[in-house]
Amino acid sequence: MSVVTIEKLGKKYKRTILEDVAFSLEAGTMTALIGASGEGKTTILNIIGLLDSDYTGQVLLFDTNVADLSEKEQAHYRNTKLGFILQEPLLIDRMTVRENILLPTVYLSKKERENVDFQTRLVNLTKNLGIYDLLDEKPNTLSGGQKQRVVAARALINDPELILADEPTGALDQDNANIILQLFKKLIANGKTVLTVTHDSNVAKQHDRILKLANSHVLEIGEEK
Amino acid sequence: MYFEFIKNIFAKRVLLTLLTALTLISYTFISYTLVRSNLYAFQGRTELRSLVAKTAFVGNDQTPEKMTDQNIKNAKKSDEIARSFIKYLDSNYSYSMHIVMNANLGTAEYSIHTVNEDFFNFYNIKIGKGHNFTKTSFKNNGYAPIPVLVGPNLHRFAHVGKTYKIYNSGTGKNEKIKVIGILAKNNKIASIYEPDSYTYFNNAIIRPLRSSDKKTFNAVELYSGLQDLLVYRTSLANVKKIQKYLAKRSFANVKFYSAKNNLEEFYTSYTKRSTSLLIFSLIIFFISSWMISVNLWKSLEEERQNIALRVSLGMRPTQIYTAAILYQFILTIVIMIPVSLYSLAYSRMLTSGAVQQDSRLMLSSPLPGIEGISLLICFIFIFVFLVLISVILIYRFNKEPLLLRMSEK
Ligand SMILES: Nc1ncnc2c1ncn2[C@@H]1O[C@H](COP(=O)(O)OP(=O)(O)OP(=O)(O)O)[C@@H](O)[C@H]1O
Ligand SMILES: [Mg+2]
Numbered sequence: 183m184s185v186v187t188i189e190k191l192g193k194k195y196k197r198t199i200l201e202d203v204a205f206s207l208e209a210g211t212m213t214a215l216i217g218a219s220g221e222g223k224t225t226i227l228n229i230i231g232l233l234d235s236d237y238t239g240q241v242l243l244f245d246t247n248v249a250d251l252s253e254k255e256q257a258h259y260r261n262t263k264l265g266f267i268l269q270e271p272l273l274i275d276r277m278t279v280r281e282n283i284l285l286p287t288v289y290l291s292k293k294e295r296e297n298v299d300f301q302t303r304l305v306n307l308t309k310n311l312g313i314y315d316l317l318d319e320k321p322n323t324l325s326g327g328q329k330q331r332v333v334a335a336r337a338l339i340n341d342p343e344l345i346l347a348d349e350p351t352g353a354l355d356q357d358n359a360n361i362i363l364q365l366f367k368k369l370i371a372n373g374k375t376v377l378t379v380t381h382d383s384n385v386a387k388q389h390d391r392i393l394k395l396a397n398s399h400v401l402e403i404g405e406e407k
Numbered sequence: 408m409y410f411e412f413i414k415n416i417f418a419k420r421v422l423l424t425l426l427t428a429l430t431l432i433s434y435t436f437i438s439y440t441l442v443r444s445n446l447y448a449f450q451g452r453t454e455l456r457s458l459v460a461k462t463a464f465v466g467n468d469q470t471p472e473k474m475t476d477q478n479i480k481n482a483k484k485s486d487e488i489a490r491s492f493i494k495y496l497d498s499n500y501s502y503s504m505h506i507v508m509n510a511n512l513g514t515a516e517y518s519i520h521t522v523n524e525d526f527f528n529f530y531n532i533k534i535g536k537g538h539n540f541t542k543t544s545f546k547n548n549g550y551a552p553i554p555v556l557v558g559p560n561l562h563r564f565a566h567v568g569k570t571y572k573i574y575n576s577g578t579g580k581n582e583k584i585k586v587i588g589i590l591a592k593n594n595k596i597a598s599i600y601e602p603d604s605y606t607y608f609n610n611a612i613i614r615p616l617r618s619s620d621k622k623t624f625n626a627v628e629l630y631s632g633l634q635d636l637l638v639y640r641t642s643l644a645n646v647k648k649i650q651k652y653l654a655k656r657s658f659a660n661v662k663f664y665s666a667k668n669n670l671e672e673f674y675t676s677y678t679k680r681s682t683s684l685l686i687f688s689l690i691i692f693f694i695s696s697w698m699i700s701v702n703l704w705k706s707l708e709e710e711r712q713n714i715a716l717r718v719s720l721g722m723r724p725t726q727i728y729t730a731a732i733l734y735q736f737i738l739t740i741v742i743m744i745p746v747s748l749y750s751l752a753y754s755r756m757l758t759s760g761a762v763q764q765d766s767r768l769m770l771s772s773p774l775p776g777i778e779g780i781s782l783l784i785c786f787i788f789i790f791v792f793l794v795l796i797s798v799i800l801i802y803r804f805n806k807e808p809l810l811l812r813m814s815e816k
Contacts, residue, residue: 228810233719236808253723261721268811272716276415288408289721336720348811 183245185209185344185375186230190239199225201398203239209343212366212376214386216403217395223379226395227346230377231264232256244343261289265337267362269349271329273321280304280317283336290340300339307335311361327358334365345369347378351385363388412717412730413737416710423702428742430695435746435785437688441681443750443781444603448677450777451602457529458599458637458666464646465599465666466636470659478626478658485626488658492629493621495652496638500645503529503637504616506628507606508577516610517561519575521628523616529637530596532608535559537567537588544587544615552585556613559592564612573612577628584614599635599666602673626658633661700796703731707804715809724805731797739790747782754778 184206191203199222207213217223228234229241232248241248243259251259273282287300308314311331321329330350337345345366351359363385366376370390378389386392392403418424458465478485496502506521524545532539534556544554557564564571570585594608633653638646646663653659707714718724 224812231719231811233715233810234808253725257718257721257723260719264719266719266811272712272811274415274713274716285717286720288411289717340721 183209184242185244186377187242187245188230188239189242191226191229191241192238193222193225193229193234193236198398200237203395203398203400205393205400205402207344207375207377209375210370210373211391212370212389213378213391213393214389215377215379215393215395215400216381216383216386219381221395222398223395224348226400227348227377227379230344231266231346232260257289261286262294262340263343265340265342265345267330267333267337267345267347267350269352271321271326271333271353273329273332275321277321278317279313279319279321279324279332282321282332283308283317283339285336286340298341303339303341304335307338311335311365327354327361330354330358331361334362338369343374345374345376347376349379349381351380351382359385408722409726409730409733412722412727413734416706416714417703417731417734419706419710420702423698427695427698427702428738430691430698431738431742431789432745434688434691434695435742435789436749437684437691438788439746439750439781439785441684441688442784443777444684445681446777446781447597447605448603448674448681451597451605452670452674454530454597455599455602455666455670458639459670461528461639462641463529463637463639463666464641464643464663465669466633466638466649466661466663467600468630468634468659468661470630470633470661474657474659475630479630482626485658486624488656489626489629490622490624492652492658493624496649497621500638500649501525501640503639504632505635506577506616506631508575508631516563517558517573517612518610519573519577520608520611520613521577521616521620521632522613525637525639532556532594532613533591534588535591537586539588540615545617547615547617548619552583553614553617554587555584556588556590557586558590558594558609558611560609561612565589575614577631578620578623578625579627582614584612599637599669600673602670603677630659633659636661637666638663696792696796699793700800703797703800704804707800711804711809712812715811718809719811724809727801727805728798731801732794735790735793735797739786739793742789743782743786746785750778750782 186205186207188206189204191200192198193200203226215223215226225234229237230243232243232251235249244263248256248259273279274285277285283304284300287295304317305314308317311334313328313331313335316324316328316332321332324332330353334350347362347366350362354362366378367388370376376389378385380386394401394403478488502523503525504521504523505526508519508521524540524542527540537556539556540554547553552570559565564586567586567589570583572581572583574580575582590608590611590613592609595605596608598604598606638649643663643665650661650663653661714722714727
């Protein structure tokens with residue numbers, strides 16, 4: 183099954199950012215998206231992440247045209263099928279680590295919340311990521327690497343199918359970067375899909391495929407030559 | 408989830424939020440006063456319409472204190488004047504007299520209102536239990552118990568058909584009374600000079616001014632009765648004779664005003680006062696709405712990334728509206744608390760009259776209609792307005808898509 187299918191995607195601000203972009207992502211794969219700064223990589227992630235609907239062309243998630251989804255359904259997709267990881271770990275300072283990680287469950291319906299044992303999932307996830315002892319801390323006491331692992335736990339708490347990561351290792355040291363990459367590999371082994379935007383060619387090389395955004399178009403590296 | 412959003416986004420600036428709430432609280436007092444006063448004035452105007460229809464003139468007692476004191480000291484002579492004056496009135500005029508005696512003000516549990524038959528031509532007094540006075544109530548001889556109507560708060564007297572003894576500081580005698588009716592709750596009459604203020608009868612004993620009472624009429628009673636004496640179906644030239652009558656005998660200086668002119672004068676000055684209060688309230692209103700807008704907009708803008716984050720995690724952008732409406736609802740309730748307490752205390756004071764009363768009774772008395780309606784109008788107005796501001800600001804805020812700046816530049 184194709185998790186993401188993009189056809190003839192176009193996006194304009196004052197100038198054209200994306201034009202005739204097309205690619206698809208298969209379940210259980212890990213893809214890197216590279217390209218120079220300002221080319222529109224984050225723009226693509228916002229579109230796939232259902233945060234930006236101001237584009238031309240077609241975006242299909244799980245074989246459904248997202249334009250056909252209602253606002254409520256789109257929110258539910260973001261909530262349960264998508265997980266976001268950003269370069270700067272965006273956490274809510276007034277909440278504890280635990281509350282931050284559980285934030286996506288707040289937007290579930292009551293029934294959905296009762297169907298899953300989130301406490302067990304929280305413990306397993308945080309133990310795997312080495313942040314179990316930090317659950318009652320506030321984010322501002324954490325290091326950058328710890329924060330990024332909290333963000334990863336939050337992205338995974340609702341067990342999403344597709345992870346969208348924008349420079350997830352950009353602000354991390356080698357050890358923390360490896361933790362995130364190992365996590366991604368574990369995820370695809372379980373049939374999940376990962377799309378990573380990165381500048382780092384070493385990080386890109388560890389992915390199954392590499393897509394390059396240049397001059398508003400996306401090309402597969404390897405096909406390029 | 409809405410409460411998390413309200414706490415961390417809308418109300419995150421605690422100091423500014425508190426300051427806004429305080430301005431809004433002062434606004435609630437002003438707008439409540441304004442609405443209530445207007446409703447009362449409107450009601451008073453409606454109730455006093457019969458005065459205008461009957462071309463009534465209202466007495467205003469402007470007797471110098473010296474004259475009053477002297478006359479009360481010289482009771483023998485002045486009581487004589489009082490009795491002949493009442494005779495003079497009876498044979499020449501139609502009038503409504505209302506004598507109020509607040510014996511030992513502050514400690515007395517009731518006030519005695521002595522009224523003549525014509526009083527009921529102007530004021531519609533509703534009876535809760537028993538019955539109203541009849542023609543014969545006013546013609547009783549001096550020996551039978553005096554038929555009275557008692558206010559609903561006076562539980563001690565609340566037995567129709569029973570007789571009691573009370574002291575009447577007007578007549579200076581202990582009087583035997585017989586309760587013939589209990590008044591309905593919150594009977595009130597509008598003041599002719601200020602139709603937005605009322606006298607309540609909840610703690611009153613209403614007693615007829617009988618033919619036998621007129622024979623023993625005295626100066627103390629007359630002085631009370633001259634204030635707001637209503638003389639009707641007559642002309643200004645005719646009522647001037649009453650003024651002359653009392654002046655000639657050095658008893659009182661009573662000026663008569665046409666009820667119509669009086670009411671018109673009141674409403675002209677009332678409209679002026681009301682308008683200036685309205686302008687003042689609008690200023691406070693604009694200050695508070697400006698503060699609310701700034702607070703709301705700043706919170707939204709500063710938290711744009713955090714709101715985008717919540718949206719990326721599954722919140723719907725339209726749920727910002729729901730959160731805002733909920734927030735404004737809570738805010739409106741909170742800021743209405745002080746004015747509601749004030750209103751409750753105020754209406755208790757009103758309905759209990761100037762006299763003391765059992766606090767248990769006060770608790771059981773509901774808000775009189777106008778107080779409650781005024782509160783409701785203020786609540787709805789403020790809530791609708793806050794929601795409107797929020798909706799406009801959030802609409803503007805949502806116009807720019809909530810994107811994640813996934814990587815910092
Ligand atoms: N809201 C906006 N209004 C106008 N132009 C925008 C807006 N957001 C992004 N752009 C422009 O769109 C282009 C693509 O931005 P985008 O953030 O997708 O680039 P990027 O490839 O992620 O760059 P980087 O590697 O630096 O993160 C940039 O030229 C940027 O200036
Ligand atoms: Mg970017």
